[in-house]
Amino acid sequence: MVRRIRFLRVFIVFFASLILNTTLVPPVHAAPKTLGCFDEKRFCFTLVKSASVPNYYEVTAKRHLALPLALTLYSDVLFTQSPQSHSAAKAPAGKQSPFSLSTGLAQSLVKLNKTSHANAFLDSNKPILLGYTKNPDAFWRSMRVKWTVGSINAKHDNNTRYSSPLQPVGAYPIVQGFNGSFSHTGASRYALDFAAPIGTPVLAARGGVVVDIKSDSNQGGDTPEYAKYANYVVILHNDGTTGEYYHLKYQGVVVARGQPVQKGQLIGYTGNTGFSSLPHLHFGIYLARYHGGYQSVPFKLEED
Incomplete structure (x- = not known):
């Protein structure tokens, strides 16, 4: 027992001498994440230290595929400038929001307001400022994004006539039309469902550029939870609208994103994927x- 106590004392003294003679190195903190991309790098968010708002990062969005889209960014730690930014105006005493702050910059004032989301229409390759954040880690943890391909400023050309996406005309009956009670309601009220055997060729009803595709799903069912499994082709028209072709078969898409297509060109094959109760093609303009x-x-x- 005495030998063990002496050994322990010697070990403690030796260990203490190591601590006293060791130079402590401060921990190295990893640099904050500054880039996040989505949808196979269709668009990316970038965080850069702001030159105009001290201690904050500017949050910008930029598309990396030359196709338009409308996006909404959500975050718990996102701030935007108020309309009175860079002015000397001040809110009345006691009226400042608990979710706003002001920072003095030389002769100006920048006021930031906390926001739940920010919108951006990406129609060029230039970055768009969405807001500011002080904590990059918290931003990436809380952020969500939703987007829709196409132009936010689109105006449908009502004089346009579309060819039937399934040929010959009349061989494939319309089993659900505009305002159909099964699924053509709300934002999807104007659409046509053509009954067709799996593997029927689908043709572009109008020319344009392919802006989105999906062909990796083999699941389908007659309840809404299957909607996310639909295979599809989305074509951007010259008036900013999109023609959308849904429920294509597994690996049933024969065009690529960014590819120009002509009216009547083969773009895929019908299937029964997604929210679908029978093999058919869903076609609509959006x-x-x-x-x-x-x-x-x-x-x-x-043909109308």
Whole structure:
């Protein structure tokens, strides 16, 4: 027992001498994340230290695929400038929001207000300032984003006539039309469902540029939870609207994002994926909206 106590004392003294003779190195903190990309790098968010708002990072969005989209960014730690930013105006005493702050910069005043979201329409390759954040880690933890491809400023050309996406005309009956009670309601009220065997060729009803595709799903069912499994092709038209072709078969897309297509060109094959009770093609014309939303518009086929 005495030997063990002596050994322990010697060990403690030796360990203490190591501590006293060791130079303590401060911990190295990892640099904050400054870049986050989505949808196969269709667009990215960047955080850069602000030159105009001390101790804050500017949050910008930039598209990396030359196709338009409307996006909404959500975050618990996002601030935006108020309309009176860079002015000497001050809120009345006692009226300042608990979620706003002001920072003096030379002769100016920058006022930031906490916000739940910020919208951006990415129609060029230039970055768009969405707001500011002080804590990059908290920003990335809390952020969410929703987006819709297409132009937020689209105006449908009502004089346009669309060819039937399934040929020959009349061989594939319309089993659900505008305002159909099964699923053509709300934002999707203006759409047509053509019954067709799996593998029927789908043709572009109008020319444009392919802006979105999905073909990796083999799941489908007659309840709404299956909607996310639909395979599709989305084509941007020259008036900013999109023509959308849904429920294509697994690996049933034959075009690529960014590819120009002509009216009547083969773009895929029908299937039964997504929210679908029978093999068919869902076709509609849509306008992009923020918050991941969309709005269908009425249209006419050449055969009408």
